[in-house]
Amino acid sequence: MxxxxxxxxxxxxxxxxxxxxxxxxxxxxxxxxxxxxxxxxxxxxxxxxxxxxQNLPIKGVGNAGSVDQMGVAMKKSNVLLQRAVNAALKGLKADSSLAKLGEKWFGQDVSKP
Structure with missing residues (x-):
């Protein structure tokens, strides 16, 4: 590590x-x-x-440690951007696009903790 x-x-x-x-x-x-x-x-x-x-012959298993939350940094005053980002994320989750993107890039559904 x-x-x-x-x-x-x-x-x-x-x-x-x-x-x-x-x-x-x-x-x-x-x-x-x-x-x-x-x-x-x-x-x-x-x-x-x-x-x-990298096409490595390994696989992630199990969950250990804590789950860390991720965020999108932006100015507090930019409420319109915050609403747009939140709406986009909600839409990606609702139509399973977030799950599909996770499978494509990470080999797993990233919409679930």
Whole structure:
């Protein structure tokens, strides 16, 4: 896992785990795919995207840790933009477009936590 990440801190707090750190995600994904690691712990969307885009023989499983919420940064005063973004997201969820985009880019439905 990445040195100094929140994921490393989670595993240190859990205790009893042999943690190996790497400079970045591509390096430990390569070691996982080559069988030099048993498992990795990271964001499910990042792992899904990299596994799919790099055609790696790995798969994300389970949910561990906390679910972090994502946001779209904008000026508080731009209420029209906020309404437009919220409406677009609501529409993407309603017609299953968000689920389809998640499958395309991450190999999983991102409309569900």
């Amino acid at each position: 990445g040195l100094g990440t929140t994921f490393e801190k989670d595993l240190i707090a859990a205790g009893g785990i042999n943690i190996v750190t790497y400079p970045g995600t591509p390096e430990y994904l390569a070691d996982l795919a080559a069988g030099r690691l048993d498992a990795i712990y990271n964001d499910r969307l990042l792992i899904g995207y990299l596994a799919k885009s």
